Amino acid sequence: MNITRDFYITLLSGAFVFLLLSAVPLVVDGYGLSLSIGLANYTILATAWALFSGPTRYISLATVAFYGIGVYTVAVLGEHLPWVLVMVIGVANGVILALIVGLSTLRLAGIYFVIFTFGLTEFIRQIVIWYEVNISGSLGRYVFLEITQEQIYWQLLALMAALFATAFLITRSRLGFALRIIGGDETVAKHMGIDTTRVKLGLFVLSTMFMTIAGIIMAPRWTYIDPSIAFNPQISFQVLVMALLGGMKRFWGPLLGVIPLFMLFEYLNANFPNHFLLLLGIIFMMIVYVLPNGVSGLLERINIPDRVKFWKKQTGGVTP
Amino acid sequence: MFTDALLSGLTMGGMYALIAMGLTLQYGVSRIMNLAYGEFVIGASFIAYVLFVSIGINPLLSLLIIAPLSFAISWLVYRVLLTPLVNRAKTPEALEIDSILSTFGLLFILQGIMLIFFGGNYTSYTYLNVPVDLLGTIIAANKLIVLGFATVIGVSFYLFLVKTRTGTAMRAVAVDPVAAGLVAIDVRWAATLAFALGGVLATTGGVLVSMFLTFNANIGVVFTMKALIVVIMGGAGNVMGAMIAGLVLGLAEAFVATYIDPGLTIASTYAIFLTILLFKPQGIFGRAAS
Numbered sequence: 001m002n003i004t005r006d007f008y009i010t011l012l013s014g015a016f017v018f019l020l021l022s023a024v025p026l027v028v029d030g031y032g033l034s035l036s037i038g039l040a041n042y043t044i045l046a047t048a049w050a051l052f053s054g055p056t057r058y059i060s061l062a063t064v065a066f067y068g069i070g071v072y073t074v075a076v077l078g079e080h081l082p083w084v085l086v087m088v089i090g091v092a093n094g095v096i097l098a099l100i101v102g103l104s105t106l107r108l109a110g111i112y113f114v115i116f117t118f119g120l121t122e123f124i125r126q127i128v129i130w131y132e133v134n135i136s137g138s139l140g141r142y143v144f145l146e147i148t149q150e151q152i153y154w155q156l157l158a159l160m161a162a163l164f165a166t167a168f169l170i171t172r173s174r175l176g177f178a179l180r181i182i183g184g185d186e187t188v189a190k191h192m193g194i195d196t197t198r199v200k201l202g203l204f205v206l207s208t209m210f211m212t213i214a215g216i217i218m219a220p221r222w223t224y225i226d227p228s229i230a231f232n233p234q235i236s237f238q239v240l241v242m243a244l245l246g247g248m249k250r251f252w253g254p255l256l257g258v259i260p261l262f263m264l265f266e267y268l269n270a271n272f273p274n275h276f277l278l279l280l281g282i283i284f285m286m287i288v289y290v291l292p293n294g295v296s297g298l299l300e301r302i303n304i305p306d307r308v309k310f311w312k313k314q315t316g317g318v319t320p
Numbered sequence: 321m322f323t324d325a326l327l328s329g330l331t332m333g334g335m336y337a338l339i340a341m342g343l344t345l346q347y348g349v350s351r352i353m354n355l356a357y358g359e360f361v362i363g364a365s366f367i368a369y370v371l372f373v374s375i376g377i378n379p380l381l382s383l384l385i386i387a388p389l390s391f392a393i394s395w396l397v398y399r400v401l402l403t404p405l406v407n408r409a410k411t412p413e414a415l416e417i418d419s420i421l422s423t424f425g426l427l428f429i430l431q432g433i434m435l436i437f438f439g440g441n442y443t444s445y446t447y448l449n450v451p452v453d454l455l456g457t458i459i460a461a462n463k464l465i466v467l468g469f470a471t472v473i474g475v476s477f478y479l480f481l482v483k484t485r486t487g488t489a490m491r492a493v494a495v496d497p498v499a500a501g502l503v504a505i506d507v508r509w510a511a512t513l514a515f516a517l518g519g520v521l522a523t524t525g526g527v528l529v530s531m532f533l534t535f536n537a538n539i540g541v542v543f544t545m546k547a548l549i550v551v552i553m554g555g556a557g558n559v560m561g562a563m564i565a566g567l568v569l570g571l572a573e574a575f576v577a578t579y580i581d582p583g584l585t586i587a588s589t590y591a592i593f594l595t596i597l598l599f600k601p602q603g604i605f606g607r608a609a610s
Contacts, residue, residue, distance in 0.1 A: 057417060104594060108601050111353060111416055115552065116597065118355070119545045123590045130583040237428070244421070278432025284425030288418065289404070 010168065018161045025150040033149050035266070037221070040156040042262050044163055044214045045235070046242040046254035051167050052207035054248030055179035056200055058110045062101070062117035063239045065124050066094050066208040068231040070215025072128065075141045075225040083147075087216055094212030095205055097124075102201040125231040132227070140226035147220040155217045163210050167251035175199065238265060241280065244287050247294020256295040323457045325578040326571070331463045331532070333570020334470035335525055339543060340550035340562040341477060342521025348494040348557020349514035352402055353416060355423045357547060358540030359430035360519055364390065364526030365535050366438060372445055379447055379531050380469070386527055387520050394519025398512045401426070406511075427541070434537035444534040466528045473524060474563055477517075481559055490514050494557040549593045555603030565603075568592075 024036050045063055053060055073090035081089070101120065105113040132139050170176045181189040182196050189196050215230075222229060238261070246257030261283070268276050291298060339361060346354050364386050371377040371385070405422060409415035448462040481487035492500040493510045501507045525543075529535060550569055554561025569589065576588040596603070 057413070059417060059420060104597050108597065110413065111420075112552070112597060112601060114353070114420055115548045116593070118541075118548070119590065119593075122542075122545070123586060126583070126586045130581070130587070133583070134581070237424075240424075274436060275432065277428050277435055281425045281428025281430075281432055284428060285422065288421045288425060292408075292418070 007172070011165075014161075014164060014168075018157060022154060022157055025153055030149075033153060037149065037153050037156060037218075038266070039258065039262055040153065040160055041214055041218055042239065042242060043255055043258045044156065044160050045211055045239045046246065046258050047160075047163055047167060047251065048207045048210035048214075049239050050243045050246075050248040050254045051163075051170070051210075051251070052200075052203050053243070054253075055176075055183040056110075056203065057183060058106070058113045058200070058204075059240070060117045061114065061236055061240065062120040063211055064231055064233060064235040065117070065121045066097065066211040067215035067218075067235060068121070068124065068227075069093050069097060070212040070217075071219040071225060071230040072227075074145075074216055074219035075143055075230070078143050078145055078219065083145075087213065090216040091209055091212055094208055098205045098208040099201075102204045106200045106204065107197045121231050121233050121236060125227045128227045128231070140224055142224055143220065144223060145220040149221075152217060152221060156214070159210065159213055159217065164251065166206070170203075171251060175203075179203065237280070241284055241287065243294075244284075245291065245294055247291075247296030247298075249293065249300070250296050253294055253296035321578060325574045327454070327457065327459050328463070329571035329574030330567070331467045331470075331570070332574060333567035334467050334474070335529060335566075336546055336550055336570050337563040337566025338470045338474050338521060338528070339525035340547040340554070340566050341474060341559055342518035342525070343544075343547040344551045344554065344557055344559060344562040345490070345514045345521070346518035347551060349490050350398065350402075350511040350518070351406075351412065351415060351497075352398070352419045352423070352515060354515075354518070355420060355544060356426040356430055356540075357423075357518075357522055358542065358544035359427055359434070360390065360394070360522040360540075361526035361529065361543045362535055362537065362540040363430060363434065364523035365530035366434060366443070366537075368527040368530045369443055369445055372447065379527055380465070383524060383527050386523050390519045390523035391516045395512060395516040397426070397519075398515040402515070403508075427544075431537060431540060438537055440536055440538060442534045442536045445530070447531050460532065462531045466532055469528055470525075473521075477521065478559055478563070486513070546589065549589060552593065552601075553596055553603055558603065561603055 025033055028036065045067065049060060049063055052058065070090045070093075073093055074086055077086050077089060101116065105116045129139065170179070178189065178194045178199055181192065181194065182199065186196055219225065242257040242261045243254040244257065245261055246255060247253035264283075265276075265280075268279055272279065287294075293300075339357075343354065343357050346352050346357070367386055368379045368382050371382045372379055377385075401422060402419060405418040406415060409418060448460075448465065450461045451458045452461050452464060454464070481491060489500070489505045490510050490513065492503070492505055493507055493514070497507050497511075500510070529543075546569065550562055550565045553565035553568070554563070569592065572588055572592060573585045577585050580588075
């Protein structure tokens with residue numbers, strides 16, 4: 001009874017928050033709106049990243065590969081096809097890429113996945129550049145679409161709501177349970193009859209789908225798109241840092257990293273553009289050494305009752 | 321055209337083999353997946369450049385300064401930055417993830433420092449760029465020297481690992497760290513030594529790279545990427561495998577650039593990588609899947 005009631009309370013309060021957020025464009029100015037769009041975008045990317053990488057511990061360095069696929073689909077088709085159709089094709093492209101990456105790496109140890117995604121963005125960028133230079137004959141593309149900033153924001157918000165709902169439902173489903181077991185010990189999961197490769201692949205496709213759609217929605221913000229804008233590896237790295245700082249044990253964890261770091265990166269980029277990379281590296285190291293479980297992990301550790309702490313000490317980390 | 325492609329493929333392949341040998345030592349013996357590896361390569365290129373342009377020290381002589389320096393720095397990196405992670409990790413997988421994240425941060429720090437000092441522009445210097453006639457094709461003397469040096473250093477490292485007691489100890493740790501400890505090998509010492517020697521190989525490769533290629537502060541990740549591909553192709557921790565796979569990669573790139581399209585070299589690298597992952601993930605010369 002209690003669990004069901006909690007479920008509805010969470011859903012209702014979530015819906016209420018999103019309703020409030022959708023009123024933001026009515027009260028803020030242009031700069032505020034552009035900040036909100038950036039925040040919403042990074043929240044989606046970091047949450048989608050953690051949706052897959054959190055439970056499986058497969059670290060993806062290729063967020064922007066999927067995001068860029070979305071952006072580029074709009075760049076190529078945006079002016080020729082209706083918006084909904086562009087979205088469908090963009091998502092299909094993303095899913096195909098995710099299947100290729102997932103099928104070739106996810107049945108192997110995590111290290112192969114990391115290495116593969118490490119170079120994937122560069123590889124796709126090279127292919128797109130090669131195609132644009134040799135076959136279509138121009139490197140950049142101009143996209144003029146009649147989509148306002150407000151509409152971009154509302155689309156992102158809807159996507160964010162869908163993502164949070166998905167993440168929330170997964171944690172409560174059989175799939176979520178299977179994922180926790182895989183995260184704990186993959187061999188055990190296999191022996192319990194969980195098809196680990198299929199679970200991981202399904203989750204990877206789902207997570208990258210949100211990244212691709214975010215790229216599709218964001219694309220009309222630039223009127224000029226070229227491969228180095230669409231496939232900027234910095235985006236992948238920033239998403240990774242944000243999700244790490246927030247912590248990945250809870251679906252809302254990354255949000256706690258996105259808000260402070262997005263603001264910090266905005267500030268650093270504006271004031272110390274030459275030192276940005278160095279500072280990013282220092283933040284990265286600090287998180288790995290000082291906050292290995294992120295802010296949400298820290299909050300949880302503070303909130304754990306003494307009884308559980310005692311048990312953890314007695315059993316070496318295993319909670320009853 | 322064929323001998324052209326062959327020679328430049330062998331030179332690049334020799335470089336890749338040398339650089340990947342260091343990474344395979346660091347990953348195989350120390351169990352650290354060092355994503356900042358390419359930054360060590362390019363860092364050495366920049367130091368060689370500065371020494372050559374400002375004081376006029378011959379890049380091959382500067383190796384005498386750079387190699388011990390990088391040994392000391394890598395030793396410190398392992399002891400100060402990575403040992404806490406080794407101690408903290410409960411499982412090998414946890415160490416893998418932690419070391420990836422930590423060296424990823426190191427990558428940004430090193431790259432950020434190089435960007436502050438040298439900017440993002442391509443840098444190069446001219447050293448021994450005189451044409452030599454070899455087998456009917458013209459090749460620059462510096463490339464021949466690079467090829468010769470890579471061969472000598474690579475082979476002597478291989479012999480060190482196979483013939484000496486220290487080398488055997490390091491290979492034993494690569495096979496099984498627990499069992500190595502049982503036969504009185506100081507595993508921590510072997511891991512640190514392997515990491516430091518890996519750093520020496522990286523910077524040696526970097527000095528050689530600076531003699532015949534243009535480079536910039538952002539290009540380190542390309543070397544990391546290619547070294548990783550070579551390590552996977554050759555089988556993690558397998559030095560002979562890394563040497564052969566490095567040559568294969570260099571030759572494949574050179575022939576694709578000559579006969580198909582120079583813009584597709586990275587794509588060809590990736591095609592090789594993908595094929596290996598699909599059919600032989602333990603590497604061409606790997607024995608058993610991990």
